[in-house]
Amino acid sequence: MSHLSVTEALTTRKSVRVFDDKPVPQSLLREILALAGRSASGGNVQPWKVDVLTGDALKQLAGTVQGFIQNSGGKTEPEFPTYPNKMADPYHERRGTCGEVMYEALGIARDDKMKRIMQTMKNYDFFGAPVGIILSMEREMGQPQCLDIGIYMQSIMLLAKERGLDTCPQVSWTVFPQPVREALGLDDNMKIMAGICLGYKAEDQPVNELSQARAELSDYVTFRGFE
Numbered sequence: 677m678s679h680l681s682v683t684e685a686l687t688t689r690k691s692v693r694v695f696d697d698k699p700v701p702q703s704l705l706r707e708i709l710a711l712a713g714r715s716a717s718g719g720n721v722q723p724w725k726v727d728v729l730t731g732d733a734l735k736q737l738a739g740t741v742q743g744f745i746q747n748s749g750g751k752t753e754p755e756f757p758t759y760p761n762k763m764a765d766p767y768h769e770r771r772g773t774c775g776e777v778m779y780e781a782l783g784i785a786r787d788d789k790m791k792r793i794m795q796t797m798k799n800y801d802f803f804g805a806p807v808g809i810i811l812s813m814e815r816e817m818g819q820p821q822c823l824d825i826g827i828y829m830q831s832i833m834l835l836a837k838e839r840g841l842d843t844c845p846q847v848s849w850t851v852f853p854q855p856v857r858e859a860l861g862l863d864d865n866m867k868i869m870a871g872i873c874l875g876y877k878a879e880d881q882p883v884n885e886l887s888q889a890r891a892e893l894s895d896y897v898t899f900r901g902f903e
């Protein structure tokens with residue numbers, strides 16, 4: 677295991693979207709998840725439920741969701757809107773830039789709708805990662821518990837990075853929650869919150885080396901009461 681500081685793990689983590697097929701030992705996943713379980717949560721509620729998939733189980737989930745998308749023509753009842761209906765700048769602009777940077781690295785032109793759709797569909801195979809994680813929580817949970825899930829996701833991503841693994845967080849699975857629940861045998865009470873692709877990143881893939889910009893502190897931080 678490498679010995680990355682938290683700062684190093686945070687600054688070197690990037691979303692990876694092409695993976696090597698090298699398997700990830702279950703023992704390593706257990707270690708990551710046991711440590712991620714140390715994440716803070718409001719009232720120590722620990723609302724996360726975690727499905728960890730590889731091999732046939734992963735293929736079955738991917739097949740079920742891809743089949744659903746094809747049969748329904750993409751019609752679905754998402755768990756929640758991925759973005760607000762109207763998103764003003766700078767958020768709207770940041771979202772647009774994020775996509776442009778990614779499609780440029782993939783060599784996909786702005787007007788090549790078909791290739792863009794095909795790239796989006798790769799979400800539903802965990803971008804070829806050997807391990808896929810689905811995070812869910814009970815439906816009665818509220819917005820504070822969504823924060824807990826986000827903190828838990830970040831823990832998984834940084835712990836993976838520390839162990840030489842890469843990840844991609846995914847909201848995509850929440851767009852088609854019905855077939856996800858069906859494939860995993862989860863009842864309707866379980867809300868699909870996110871996915872995480874996890875594995876060893878493929879080298880020499882420009883899309884894995886994106887430099888997604890970040891806003892300046894002065895854009896969003898207000899220090900108060902300092903001399």
Ligand SMILES: Cc1cc2nc3c(=O)[nH]c(=O)nc-3n(C[C@H](O)[C@H](O)[C@H](O)COP(=O)(O)O)c2cc1C
Nearest residue numbers: 689690691774799844845846847848849870886888
């Ligand atoms: C909650 C969340 C959901 C995301 N969903 C997706 C997704 O469905 N598909 C995808 O390719 N990337 C997804 N991303 C990755 C973001 O696009 C990425 O984090 C952002 O562009 C910043 O790039 P970086 O992770 O490489 O620093 C998601 C990230 C987060 C935090």
